[in-house]
Amino acid sequence: MPDPLPDKTHIAILISGAGSNMAALLYASRIGDCPYEVVLVASNDPAAAGLALAEAEGIATFALAHKGMTRENHDAAMEAAALEAGADTIVLAGYMRILSDGFVERWAGRMLNIHPSLLPKYKGLNTFVRAIAAGDSHAGVSVHLVTPELDAGEVLAQARVAIAMGDTPATLSARVKLAEHQLYPRAVAEYVARGTDPQYLFAKLREIALALPEVHERESHGSPGFRVGSEKSGKFFAHFADQHHGSRHIAVLVKTGGMDELLNLVETQPEVYFKPAYYGASGWVGVILNRASVDWDHVADWLERSWRSVAPTRLSRLHDAADMF
Ligand code: GRF
Secondary structure, three states: OOOOOOOOEEEEEEEOOOOHHHHHHHHHHOOOOOOEEEEEEEEOOOOOHHHHHHHHOOOOEEEOOOOOOOHHHHHHHHHHHHHHOOOOEEEEOOOOOOOOHHHHHHOOOOEEEEEOOOOOOOOOOOHHHHHHHOOOOEEEEEEEEOOOOOOOOOEEEEEEEEOOOOOOHHHHHHHHHHHHHHHHHHHHHHHHHHHHOHHHHHHHHHHHHHOOOOEEEEEEOOEEEEEEOOOOOOEEEEEEEEOOOOOOOEEEEEEOOOHHHHHHHHHHOOOOEEOOOOOHHHOEEEEEOOOOOOOHHHHHHHHHHHHHHHOOHHHHHHHHHHHOO
């Protein structure tokens, strides 16, 4: 039986106001083969217009006024609602709250925001007033990952919007909104689709593998792999498998200690590991990469362990020594 296709990413959208970006995200999710679906719209303002719209569209909603609550407690309630709804990514769309560090850290790499400026310019509020006052030729919009520092996370996508003669903050903001509605659904879709894109997954893997000492890339049976040692006599410690032999997994194959360990991993964590065709018999396990929220540190640990198991002793000794510093 083929493995099941990875699910769509479940997103929870947090809003405080009109929710026009939320609506743009929602409608885009219903067109074609969108890689995300909206499982919750939540707000810190029970009167937010966007909540009523989401309800009318049959989307689950959650509202909790923040007044009288600590930031941590309010964030915890929003987070619990998102988890309850099965969200694996949080999308902020006009959510006018500074989030506590703990909340942001728990969702690192899985929380996005849209900001009406061409970041790193004009973080914070009043971006249009500032762009016009500075005489800028363009304003714009940025989609970025959320990190504890305000509007400072990695920028994923941007759109430029020309500032026209006679533009006021109001006229400019209306046009930037149009750009936002184009950009946000696309940026979210591209971001969540990375997790099932073999090229993206291989590039991540490659970066980790090639950072280990004396590693070179080498094809084997039509798939890329990584060997340690000389070009001539190096040994494989990782193979990249892109949906091989009827499997829907995109995976890296690494060496376990043997069949017992392999079978135990596959039995106890079937969402992470599988026994690959052909390679399994010699103790190679598949670590699945096309699943929600891969822990790349965990992948790196496996690569290092696998590298160590075949690397010449002189190299693994050197590596041990380097680890001590
Ligand atoms: C947008 O301008 C967005 O850039 C900013 O907040 C506004 C939200 O508008 N972060 P809406 O509620 O999506 O209409």
